[in-house]
Amino acid sequence: MWSRTFLILHGVENRRPADHWEHHLARSLRERGEQVFYPQLPDPDRPVPEDWFEVIAAELAMMRGERIVVAHSLGAVAWLHVAARSATPPADRVLLVSPPGPSAFGWDAIAPFTPADLDLGSLRLSVAQPRLTCSDNDHYCPEGADQAYGVPLGADVDLLPGAGHITIGDGYGDWPSVLGWCLDPANRLTR
Numbered sequence: 001m002w003s004r005t006f007l008i009l010h011g012v013e014n015r016r017p018a019d020h021w022e023h024h025l026a027r028s029l030r031e032r033g034e035q036v037f038y039p040q041l042p043d044p045d046r047p048v049p050e051d052w053f054e055v056i057a058a059e060l061a062m063m064r065g066e067r068i069v070v071a072h073s074l075g076a077v078a079w080l081h082v083a084a085r086s087a088t089p090p091a092d093r094v095l096l097v098s099p100p101g102p103s104a105f106g107w108d109a110i111a112p113f114t115p116a117d118l119d120l121g122s123l124r125l126s127v128a129q130p131r132l133t134c135s136d137n138d139h140y141c142p143e144g145a146d147q148a149y150g151v152p153l154g155a156d157v158d159l160l161p162g163a164g165h166i167t168i169g170d171g172y173g174d175w176p177s178v179l180g181w182c183l184d185p186a187n188r189l190t191r
Helices: 021-031 049-062 074-084 102-106 145-153 176-183
Strands: 004-009 035-037 066-072 093-097 131-135 156-160
Touching: 004 021, 004 049, 004 074, 021 035, 021 066, 021 176, 049 074, 066 074, 066 176, 074 093, 093 176, 131 145, 145 156
Parallel strands: 004 035, 004 066, 066 093, 093 131, 131 156
Antiparallel strands: none
């Protein structure tokens, strides 16, 4: 039986490409004998919130031991919605990476996921303090995720200068520090 289980959630238009840091993370964790759930969320080009929330809830129901969630982009916002529906923290640890900012929700594909109605200050995302990793030049969050999410969530923030949306195009294939955080939450996330 596993002492911990990982759930990795991708963003919009993501089909879990082999070069993406999430794919590398899932493989690296599995190579270490960890149990990893890395579902392909339905219809990534035109996601439907309830469909994504249903898959995330089903994956959570299968997790055993310490539950650790790593969520990127729209997957991070989907996690906020899942947490808002839960009476207790749905995970033991959570890492949110590059959630899209308020202005991004003008894009029709993700507009239904808007967190505008969520009281971020009262959300319990995890048992431990949530961690947010973001950039100072993310075109999907020009408002700055550290301010839009980190402050109201009371998250511990790792700000990566010049890292964009933290994708393959931004140079994030293999990302050793995210693996380091997964194995030990005291590790800081770096470029």
